[in-house]
Amino acid sequence: MNRDIVCIGAGYIGGPTMAVIAKMNPDRKVIVVDINAERIAAWNSEDYSIPIYEPGLVDVVKEVRGRNLFFSTDIKGTVQQCDIVFVGVNTPTKMFGRGSGRASDLQYWEATARSIKEYANGDKVVVEKSTLPVRTAAAMEAILNDHASYSFTVLSNPEFLAEGTAIKDLLEPDRVLIGGPETEEGHRALEAVVDVYAAWVPRERILTTNVWSAELTKLAANAFLAQRVSSINAIAGLCEATGADVDEVARVVGADRRIGPKFLKAGPGFGGSCFKKDVLNLVYLCETFGLHTAAEYWMGVIKMNQHQQERIVSRLFSAMFNTLANKKIALFGFAFKADTGDTRETPAATVARLLAEEHVRVTVTDPKALDNARRDLADLSGVVYEADEYKAAEGADAIVLMTDWRHYPTLDWRKIYDSMRKPALVFDTRNCLDAAELKQIGFRVLNVGK
Ligand SMILES: NC(=O)c1ccc[n+]([C@@H]2O[C@H](COP(=O)([O-])OP(=O)(O)OC[C@H]3O[C@@H](n4cnc5c(N)ncnc54)[C@H](O)[C@@H]3O)[C@@H](O)[C@H]2O)c1
Numbered sequence: 001m002n003r004d005i006v007c008i009g010a011g012y013i014g015g016p017t018m019a020v021i022a023k024m025n026p027d028r029k030v031i032v033v034d035i036n037a038e039r040i041a042a043w044n045s046e047d048y049s050i051p052i053y054e055p056g057l058v059d060v061v062k063e064v065r066g067r068n069l070f071f072s073t074d075i076k077g078t079v080q081q082c083d084i085v086f087v088g089v090n091t092p093t094k095m096f097g098r099g100s101g102r103a104s105d106l107q108y109w110e111a112t113a114r115s116i117k118e119y120a121n122g123d124k125v126v127v128e129k130s131t132l133p134v135r136t137a138a139a140m141e142a143i144l145n146d147h148a149s150y151s152f153t154v155l156s157n158p159e160f161l162a163e164g165t166a167i168k169d170l171l172e173p174d175r176v177l178i179g180g181p182e183t184e185e186g187h188r189a190l191e192a193v194v195d196v197y198a199a200w201v202p203r204e205r206i207l208t209t210n211v212w213s214a215e216l217t218k219l220a221a222n223a224f225l226a227q228r229v230s231s232i233n234a235i236a237g238l239c240e241a242t243g244a245d246v247d248e249v250a251r252v253v254g255a256d257r258r259i260g261p262k263f264l265k266a267g268p269g270f271g272g273s274c275f276k277k278d279v280l281n282l283v284y285l286c287e288t289f290g291l292h293t294a295a296e297y298w299m300g301v302i303k304m305n306q307h308q309q310e311r312i313v314s315r316l317f318s319a320m321f322n323t324l325a326n327k328k329i330a331l332f333g334f335a336f337k338a339d340t341g342d343t344r345e346t347p348a349a350t351v352a353r354l355l356a357e358e359h360v361r362v363t364v365t366d367p368k369a370l371d372n373a374r375r376d377l378a379d380l381s382g383v384v385y386e387a388d389e390y391k392a393a394e395g396a397d398a399i400v401l402m403t404d405w406r407h408y409p410t411l412d413w414r415k416i417y418d419s420m421r422k423p424a425l426v427f428d429t430r431n432c433l434d435a436a437e438l439k440q441i442g443f444r445v446l447n448v449g450k
Pocket residue numbers: 008009010011012013014033034035036039088089090091108109111112129130131132159160161162163273274
């Protein structure tokens with residue numbers, strides 16, 4: 001087996017993961033391929049205008065691109081060159097037919113498996129990097145090995161990185177998970193992939209399991225994280241009604257070592273491409289296996305999340321004298337969290353849409369996600385996109401802070417206040433601004449869970 005690696009899918013997962021694998025394995029050639037020629041051209045652009053914003057990523061790409069990391073659209077040629085084939089194509093929620101709105105849409109994955117089979121010129125280890133429903137590997141192996149001239153072993157190596165901290169997460173992972181079939185070939189393939197990570201990850205952090213455990217663990221891990229966010233948001237509403245402060249509650253709850261402090265921040269709800277999709281996938285799997293109470297339990301996590309955004313708009317409504325029509329509201333931040341330009345499933349989009357229904361004049365500002373916002377809200381007429389926060393706030397009745405961009409607390413809030421229509425309201429859905437200071441300036445202030 002040769003040591004070169006191809007990754008099919010040059011997205012948020014394929015790009016950063018392979019960049020770090022190439023950086024830490026200078027003796028391996030790593031090639032990232034995609035059917036999207038525009039995306040590949042961006043990865044190859046001379047001025048490094050790479051298609052993903054991720055802190056530290058461009059530096060890694062500068063270091064390794066052309067050395068041992070390559071981006072290409074030649075899927076056939078690269079699959080023939082490499083014996084280890086990672087697959088990081090998208091697996092969105094299926095929006096048609098059976099399982100619509102819940103199940104994973106596996107058409108891109110299956111198409112990829114078929115092209116690997118068509119192009120292969122020798123045995124291949126196929127590594128699932130995408131998040132997939134448990135037992136997908138069995139289906140993939142069936143496609144790959146049906147009347148095949150070569151042998152294909154399918155492993156599961158789900159990715160746990162978080163957008164915004166992808167490079168750090170990849171360089172210092174809590175754990176790397178690799179699941180493989182319990183056969184001799186399976187063990188050999190597993191060792192080959194363990195070897196890729198062992199170049200920099202301590203062995204004790206490389207956990208190996210059977211394939212099904214690895215596939216299911218990724219869904220379970222995301223469901224647990226999403227559930228914590230929904231749990232604290234469920235407490236936030238109660239805090240608002242009772243005079244408790246959700247940040248104080250979270251601090252003390254999280255001080256219990258059995259619980260821990262992470263993912264206990266009340267806010268506008270979770271976003272990003274993974275949590276909702278993966279929890280829905282889990283719901284679908286539970287239903288498929290007749291575990292209806294478990295399905296309902298996980299569905300509650302999604303419902304709570306949606307409710308959080310509806311609550312933001314309801315609270316604005318009451319705070320702004322029960323009419324929002326023709327008022328100007330500036331959304332500060334559109335990315336689903338700070339340090340990323342990713343806007344998939346961002347709570348800001350839901351809030352923008354709910355406000356537009358109320359005939360609000362919506363202005364969106366964001367340091368990294370303005371183009372994505374423009375694309376995502378293209379069907380809403382009248383939304384204004386403004387890179388400069390001060391201009392975005394001019395004449396506004398309210399600012400709704402949706403993303404906790406680090407520089408927002410350091411803006412000149414007095415200048416912002418002076419340019420707004422009075423009474424001026426700030427709804428800080430991330431609880432990241434100094435509320436006392438804002439009140440002193442003259443703002444009316446709303447927070448989540450206070
Ligand atoms: N984004 C994250 O933070 C994250 C974290 C962990 C896991 N994942 C999982 O990784 C997978 C990919 O997610 P992403 O965010 O990178 O998606 P993405 O949409 O950014 O990238 C997927 C890429 O695959 C390409 N592609 C699709 N079909 C193809 C084919 N047949 N041949 C070649 N290329 C093809 C697309 O053109 C696209 O560029 C998903 O299953 C997701 O759940 C994502």
